[in-house]
Amino acid sequence: MTDNSKLESISDLLRRDVIEMTTEAGSGHPTSCMSCAEVFSVLFFDEMNYDPGDASNPGNDEFVLSKGHSAPIWYASLDRAGAIDEELDSLRKLDSHLQGHPMPISLEWVEEATGSLGQGLSIATGEALAAKKQDRDYHTYTVLGDSEVSEGQVYEALELASYYDLDNLTAVVDVNRLGQRGETIVGHHMNWYRDRFSSFGWNAEVIDGHSVQEIKNAFENSHASDRPTVILAETVKGKGVSLTEGEQGWHGVPLDEGEMQDAFEELPDPEMPEVRIPQPEEQEKPSFQEKKVDMRTYEQGExxxxxxxxxxxxxxxxxxxxxxxxxxxxxxxxxxxxxxxxxxxxxxxxxxxxxxxxxxxxxxxxxxxxxxxxxxxxxxxxxxxxxxxxxxxxxxxxxxxxxxxxxxxxxxxxxxxxxxxxxxxxxxxxxxxxxxxxxxxxxxxxxxxxxxxxxxxxxxxxxxxxVIYGPEEEFPIGEFKKVEEPEDTDVVLAGAGITVHEALEAREMLEREGVQAAIVDIYCVKPFNSYNFRRFVESNSGKLVVSEDHYPEGGIGEMLGKELEESNIEMRTLAVDKIPHSGGKQELLENCGVDRKAIKKQALNLVEDS
Amino acid sequence: MTDNSKLESISDLLRRDVIEMTTEAGSGHPTSCMSCAEVFSVLFFDEMNYDPGDASNPGNDEFVLSKGHSAPIWYASLDRAGAIDEELDSLRKLDSHLQGHPMPISLEWVEEATGSLGQGLSIATGEALAAKKQDRDYHTYTVLGDSEVSEGQVYEALELASYYDLDNLTAVVDVNRLGQRGETIVGHHMNWYRDRFSSFGWNAEVIDGHSVQEIKNAFENSHASDRPTVILAETVKGKGVSLTEGEQGWHGVPLDEGEMQDAFEELPDPEMPEVRIPQPEEQEKPSFQEKKVDMRTYEQGExxxxxxxxxxxxxxxxxxxxxxxxxxxxxxxxxxxxxxxxxxxxxxxxxxxxxxxxxxxxxxxxxxxxxxxxxxxxxxxxxxxxxxxxxxxxxxxxxxxxxxxxxxxxxxxxxxxxxxxxxxxxxxxxxxxxxxxxxxxxxxxxxxxxxxxxxxxxxxxxxxxxVIYGPEEEFPIGEFKKVEEPEDTDVVLAGAGITVHEALEAREMLEREGVQAAIVDIYCVKPFNSYNFRRFVESNSGKLVVSEDHYPEGGIGEMLGKELEESNIEMRTLAVDKIPHSGGKQELLENCGVDRKAIKKQALNLVEDS
The missing domain is CATH 3.40.50.970 (Thiamin diphosphate (ThDP)-binding fold, Pyr/PP domains)
Structure with missing residues (x-):
C-alpha cells in the first residue's frame, strides 16, 4: 500500500505534467486530465500490479483508457512510473511517440486506439473475459469519461460483462460533470448513475474522486465483490487550478504560457516520492493447444x-x-x-x-x-x-x-x-x-x-x-482465379461470390452465340494484384465485364477501375444501383441487373462495339 | 373503447392472417407476430387515433415498428382496419407492396425502413419531440422486440426521451423471451427490465401481454404519466398454436401447409367484429414561418x-x-x-x-x-x-x-x-x-x-x-468548378476542400518551372457530371492529377476513375494511404503525400512522360 500523502503528491505532479505538456503542444485536454489525477495516481502507483520495465509481462494488469483525450495523464503516469522514456513535451508532434490520442503503433503500453468515445469498456470486457477463459488472474481496469456514458455501446458492454460475471473487471467513471460544450445530462446526480449501472447487475461505488482514500476503498470493495464493479468518481473538471476548476469553456483548451505560470503558483510542487509499484505475480503467456488442421473439403459439383x-x-x-x-x-x-x-x-x-x-x-x-x-x-x-x-x-x-x-x-x-x-x-x-x-x-x-x-x-x-474448385486448389492473397480460359477469348467476365456463377451461366449463353468468354473469380478484393490481372485481360481480348452483388461505389468495379487506370482495357461494370425489393434470389439478381442475362448483354455490346 | 371480446377476436384473426401470409410466402417470422397479436389488436383497434382512409392525416397518431421482422402483423392490422387494400398473400413477392421488412417506398403507412434492430425507439423519439416542438397532440407509439433491447442505441434513446420529458411517447416491448437462436439475456425477468427502464427516468408498466385488459390499462397509465412510458409486455413466442407456443427453433420459420392446417384447427375463427377506430381530431399540418433567406457572404481573399x-x-x-x-x-x-x-x-x-x-x-x-x-x-x-x-x-x-x-x-x-x-x-x-x-x-x-x-x-x-469564389458564384449540384483555366494547359489539377488550396499552391510552383496547370474544384462528389468533366480534361492536356484528404478507397479518385473509364485521360491520384500521425496541418498533408509538393511532383511526372 502506498501512503495517501505520497499518492496526493503524485496527483499534484501529474497535474503539473499535463498542464506543461499541453501548453507546450498548444492543444490538448488538460482539464479532462486534472479531474482524474487522483484516480490515475492510485491506479498506477498503488492499485495495479504491473512491471514498469516490461509492457508485455503476461502478469500485468490490463488498463484501457476509454476517455482517450486524457492521454497526457496516462503518458505522465507511465513516465513517472519509469515505464516509458519519452520527452513529455514532445506531445502531439509528428516525430513523437506521444500522440494526441492513444495509438498502439506509437507506444507499447497502448494496446488499443481510443478517442472515439464509449468503446473502452467493451475492449476491457473482452480482456476480462479472456482472463476468465484462460483462468488467469490479471485484473482489467478502464477509465471512462462521464460524457461518453451517453454512448449506447457502454450499455451493451454493461450487459455482456454482467452476463459473463466478470468480477475481474473494474471501470472508473470520471464524473467531472462538464462535457465539451456544457453540462452532461446527468451532471452530478451520482445516484442516477448508480441506479443505471446497478440495474445491469454491476456493483456500483459512488465516491469523492479526489479522495485517494475513497478511491482505495472502492478498489478494495471491487475486489471483494462477485460482480463487475463501476467506481463512480465525483470529480471537478480542471481541478487544482482556480482558473479552470469547475469552469465551462475549458474543454480541449490548453493554458497559455502565462496561465500556466499562474497555475504553477497554485499547484503544490512536491518531490516525486519513492513508490514501490505492486509487481505482478509471475505468469506464463497463455498457451494454446495445437493439432494438425484437418478441414473438410468438397468435391466439384457438390x-x-x-x-x-x-x-x-x-x-x-x-x-x-x-x-x-x-x-x-x-x-x-x-x-x-x-x-x-x-x-x-x-x-x-x-x-x-x-x-x-x-x-x-x-x-x-x-x-x-x-x-x-x-x-x-x-x-x-x-x-x-x-x-x-x-x-x-x-x-x-x-x-x-x-x-x-x-x-x-x-x-x-x-x-x-x-x-x-x-x-x-x-x-x-x-x-x-x-x-x-x-x-x-x-x-x-x-x-x-x-x-x-x-x-x-x-x-x-x-x-x-x-463447388467449382477442386479440394487442392490454392487461393493466395492478392491473386485471382482464371476459372475458364478459352483459346480465343472475345471477352473476359469477372465476378465474385454469387456473380461468378452468373458469369459461368452467361458464358454458356454467349458460347451458343459464338462468343468465347473467359471467366475470372475476384476472390480477393483487397489487396489485388493488378499487374497479373491487367496482363491477363490485355492478352485475352482487352474487354472486361465485371458484375458484383454490391452497390457500385467502393465496390469491385471501382477497385478494378482504379487498378487499371493506366491500361487501355475496355471495362463495363454491373452493380446493384437501386434500392432492392423483396423477392426471389434469381429474380432479384435479374431485377438489379447483375445476373447472367445482364452480363451476356453487356458482353455482347462490348464485343460488337469493336 | 372497443370491447375486450372484440379485441380478442381480432387477435385470433391476426394470428391466422400472419400464419397464412408467411406459409404462402415460404418465409418470414410468424411466431414473432403471434406473441404481439393482442398488443396490435389493442393498438390498432382501440388505442391509437387514426384515420384508416388517410395515412397522411396530420392528426394521426404515429406508429413505428421497431421489430421490423413482425411486418406481417402490421400489414394484417392495416388490412383489417381497412387502411390498405393489398393482397395479403403477396407478402415478400417482387411485385408486392408488402415487403419482408417495412419499406416506405412500398406503403404509405410505413414512414421508416426497419429491420435493423434497435432503431425504432430513436425514430419515435424524434417524432414525439416534433410534437412537443410543434405543440401538437398526436401520440407516438413504437413496438420493440426484447432481443433488440441489447442494442445500445435503445439506451441512447431512453436517455434523450427522458431528457426531453416526452410524455407523449409510449414504447411497448414484446418480451417473448426467445431470440433468433435461443433465450435472451434477460429472459422473462420482467423486474430487470423495469429497473433498467426506470433508471433512465421512464414510467415502466409490467403486464401480461396477452391480456387485452392489462394492455388497455397500461396505455391508460401511460397517458396519465408525465414521463415517457414503456409497457413491458410479458408474452409467449408463437402464442396460440401448440406446435410453436414458447418453443425454440421457430424464429423466422413459417409453418408448412400441413402445420398451418393443424394450427387453424386450434385457433378460433371468429367473424371480424365491427369496430370504430378512434378518429383523430382535426389538425392542420405544421406550418412554418418563411422569410426571405439572407445569408452572409464573403469577399475573395477573406x-x-x-x-x-x-x-x-x-x-x-x-x-x-x-x-x-x-x-x-x-x-x-x-x-x-x-x-x-x-x-x-x-x-x-x-x-x-x-x-x-x-x-x-x-x-x-x-x-x-x-x-x-x-x-x-x-x-x-x-x-x-x-x-x-x-x-x-x-x-x-x-x-x-x-x-x-x-x-x-x-x-x-x-x-x-x-x-x-x-x-x-x-x-x-x-x-x-x-x-x-x-x-x-x-x-x-x-x-x-x-x-x-x-x-x-x-x-x-x-x-x-x-475565400476563392465571389459572393455571386453558383454551385449547381453535379457540376464542378474551373478555378484556373490557362490558355495552354499542360496538366489539370483536381482537388476538393483543403486540396483545392494545395493545388493552387502547386500551380504557382509549376508555373515557375514553365508548366501551366488548370485547377478544378470537385465541390460535388456525388452526383458527378462526368461528360462535362471529361470534355474539359480532354481538351486541356488530357492529363489529370487528383489529390484528396481521404483514403483512396471509395474516394474522389476512385469515383473519377470509374466515371472516366471510357476515356483516354491519363490520371494519377494522391490520397492518404497510411495511418496518419498527430502533427501540424501542413506537415501532415506533406507526410501523407497529398500536399502541394506531392501534387507538383506528380504533375511533372505526367507532363514529362509525354
Missing part, C-alpha cells in the same frame, strides 16, 4: 452455401487450434458460426444483438491472444463501423465475417442485404477483403485469415452454390 | 474555415425558415452548428454523445416536417452508419454535416480524422456528397441541401482557408 463452408472450416480450425474463438451477434444459426459449438462450445462467445460491443470485445479478446472470427449479417456489421475503424487504427488482428451478402438473400428485403460492406472494409488501412464463391474457396479464406496479422473481412453468401 | 461558413449559413437559413433544425452530438462548438442558437435557440436540438440516436432521431424529426441538419465530426458519423444506411433506404431527407475532415485537423490524430466518410456516404442510394473549399461555396452547399429531397452529406474542414 452444392453448398459459402456460409456453410465457412462454418465447417471454422469448426475444423477450432478443433486443431484452441486459440480460435467465434464471437457472434445472436445469429450464429444464420452465419453458421454455431458449427464451432458442436465439438468446442468453449470456443464460442455469444455476444447477443449488440454489434458495437461485439467488435470491440473481439478486439479485447484478440489482444489477450485469441484468434477471433466475429460474425453477423454483412448488413449489420455497418452498425459497428466506427469500432471497426478504431480496431483498424489499432492494427487489431481480427477476422470479421459477414453473411447474407447482397440481393441474393432474397425475400427478407433491402434492410437485411449487405450492399456496401466491401466499400466499408476496403476503406480501412491494412485491411484485406475476401469473397469466396464456393465451398473450397471459402475454406481457404479461413486458412488465409488464420494468423494473418491483419484485419480480415470474409463475405459469405446465403444461397447454395456449386 | 480567410475562414468552411465549418464557420457552414455555421453561419445554417444560422441564416434558420432565421428565415423555422422548419430548419440543427441536431448535434455534443460538439456544436466544433462543428459550428451552435451558431444557430444565437438567434434561434428553439431550432437547436442537443443530442449529446450518442450518434446512433442522433441520426435516427433526426430522421423522426424530418418525418414530421423538419428540415434537419445533423452534425458531428466526420470521423464519428461512422458510429451511426447503419442508421444512415436505414435512413437512406427510407429515402429520408436529412442533411448530415461532418466537420474535421481529413488529416488537416492536425494534432488530435487519426482517431479524430474523417478519412473514409466520402466512401461511406457515396455507397448509399440517392445520396449526395458535397465538399466545399471556401466560405462562399460552403454557404451554397447549405442552399443546395435545403429542401433537396435527398440524403445530403456536407464535408467541412477545420482549418481556415482563403
Amino acid at each position: 452444392v453448398l452455401a459459402t456460409r456453410d463452408a465457412y462454418g465447417n472450416a471454422l469448426a475444423d480450425l477450432a478443433e486443431a487450434r484452441s486459440e480460435v474463438l467465434a464471437v457472434d451477434g445472436e445469429v450464429s444459426n444464420s452465419t453458421r458460426s454455431e458449427y464451432i459449438k458442436e465439438d468446442n462450445p468453449d470456443q464460442f462467445v455469444e455476444s447477443f444483438i449488440a454489434e458495437q460491443n461485439m467488435i470491440s470485445m473481439a478486439q479485447g479478446l484478440s489482444i489477450k491472444g485469441y484468434e477471433v472470427f466475429t460474425s453477423t449479417f454483412s448488413a449489420f456489421i455497418s452498425r459497428a463501423h466506427d469500432q471497426i475503424r478504431m480496431a483498424a487504427l489499432s492494427e487489431a488482428e481480427i477476422t470479421v465475417v459477414g453473411s447474407h451478402a447482397g440481393v441474393s438473400i432474397g425475400q427478407d428485403g433491402a434492410s437485411q442485404m449487405g450492399l456496401s460492406d466491401i466499400a466499408l472494409f476496403r476503406a480501412l488501412r491494412e485491411s484485406r477483403v475476401m469473397y469466396p464463391c464456393d465451398g473450397n474457396s471459402a475454406r481457404k479464406m479461413v486458412e488465409n485469415a488464420h494468423k494473418s496479422g491483419n484485419m480480415d473481412y470474409i463475405r459469405t453468401t446465403r444461397p447454395e452454390t456449386e | 480567410v475562414l474555415a468552411t465549418r464557420d461558413a457552414y455555421g453561419n449559413a445554417l444560422a441564416d437559413l434558420a432565421e428565415a425558415r423555422s422548419e430548419v433544425l440543427a441536431v448535434d452530438g455534443e460538439v456544436s462548438n466544433s462543428t459550428r452548428s451552435e451558431y444557430i442558437k444565437e438567434d434561434n435557440p428553439d431550432q437547436f436540438v442537443e443530442s449529446f454523445i450518442a450518434e446512433q440516436n442522433m441520426i435516427s432521431m433526426a430522421q423522426g424529426l424530418s418525418i414530421k416536417g423538419y428540415e434537419v441538419f445533423t452534425s458531428t465530426f466526420s470521423a464519428f458519423i461512422s458510429r451511426a452508419h447503419d442508421q444512415i444506411r436505414m435512413a437512406a433506404l427510407s429515402e429520408a431527407e436529412i442533411t448530415v454535416v461532418g466537420s474535421h475532415a481529413g488529416v488537416s485537423i492536425g494534432q488530435d490524430g487519426a482517431s479524430q480524422m474523417g478519412l473514409s466518410d466520402i466512401a461511406l456516404f457515396r455507397a448509399l442510394r440517392e445520396s449526395r456528397v458535397m465538399y466545399p473549399c471556401d466560405g462562399n461555396s460552403a454557404r451554397k452547399m447549405v442552399e443546395n441541401a435545403h429542401k433537396s429531397g435527398n440524403m445530403d452529406y456536407i464535408r467541412t474542414t477545420r482549418p481556415e482557408t482563403e
